[in-house]
Amino acid sequence: MENRGESESAAAGPATSSSIPPPTPASYGRQKTKAQLTVEGYPVEGISIGGQETCVIFPTMSLAFDIGRCPQRAISQEFLFISHAHLDHIGGLPMYVATRGLYRQRPPTIFIPAYLKESVERLFDLHRSMDQSELNHILVPLEIGQEYELRRDLKVKAFKTYHAIPSQGYVIYNVKQKLKQDYLGLPGNEIKQLKLSGVEITNTVTVPEIAFTGDTMADFILDPDNADVLKAKILVVEVLQLFTNMVNLSSIVIAAIQL
Numbered sequence: 001m002e003n004r005g006e007s008e009s010a011a012a013g014p015a016t017s018s019s020i021p022p023p024t025p026a027s028y029g030r031q032k033t034k035a036q037l038t039v040e041g042y043p044v045e046g047i048s049i050g051g052q053e054t055c056v057i058f059p060t061m062s063l064a065f066d067i068g069r070c071p072q073r074a075i076s077q078e079f080l081f082i083s084h085a086h087l088d089h090i091g092g093l094p095m096y097v098a099t100r101g102l103y104r105q106r107p108p109t110i111f112i113p114a115y116l117k118e119s120v121e122r123l124f125d126l127h128r129s130m131d132q133s134e135l136n137h138i139l140v141p142l143e144i145g146q147e148y149e150l151r152r153d154l155k156v157k158a159f160k161t162y163h164a165i166p167s168q169g170y171v172i173y174n175v176k177q178k179l180k181q182d183y184l185g186l187p188g189n190e191i192k193q194l195k196l197s198g199v200e201i202t203n204t205v206t207v208p209e210i211a212f213t214g215d216t217m218a219d220f221i222l223d224p225d226n227a228d229v230l231k232a233k234i235l236v237v238e239v240l241q242l243f244t245n246m247v248n249l250s251s252i253v254i255a256a257i258q259l
């Protein structure tokens with residue numbers, strides 16, 4: 001799938017209590033009607049122009065992978081995952097945080113490769129010193145292999161990708177509690193009694209839903225630590241010159257892989 005323009009479809013974002021309403025799709029100005037891409041039940045929006053801007057958005061999960069130049073639709077996403085520090089992937093970061101602050105939206109949670117922590121903190125400090133803004137956000141440096149619980153039913157894990165500078169991708173997992181085999185078929189009241197008596201009646205099951213690589217060479221596929229990446233229902237891979245007639249263009253490939 002190639003998506004070389006920002007999708008303008010509407011999707012719900014976090015509520016705002018601001019007197020300055022966040023822009024709605026109808027207020028963006030000139031609009032083109034474009035069918036919304038849905039993969040494995042997830043609406044997907046985004047922009048990918050090689051060397052200029054990458055931002056892939058899953059609005060129903062309120063998350064964005066990389067921020068590009070901060071396209072309008074990214075602002076309402078509460079979670080942001082940065083793959084690496086090339087400007088076409090991270091350039092819009094201060095604008096993303098500032099604009100959420102302007103609309104009085106909840107401070108975003110931003111995941112970055114751990115080695116970027118001090119640089120990103122300095123970046124925000126620099127902007128604060130220039131315009132006295134707060135730029136409130138939660139910064140979460142993640143080492144490769146490290147996990148973080150986004151919500152009770154959602155977690156993320158960083159994985160290694162292979163690029164000219166240090167980089168990492170992210171796998172988003174659905175986390176479910178599933179009744180143990182032994183108790184399947186038991187009447188509801190018996191299951192309730194077991195639970196009340198302190199018996200552990202469920203197993204935690206994690207299902208890789210979405211994986212995003214950012215810029216990478218294909219080596220990530222061979223990395224045994226990245227097995228979950230290939231098991232994800234949706235794999236977003238950014239590649240250069242995938243097709244011979246697309247010289248000097250980049251494309252985003254979203255492959256829906258059936259489990």
Ligand SMILES: [Zn+2]
Nearest residue numbers: 084086163215
């Ligand atoms: Zn890059």
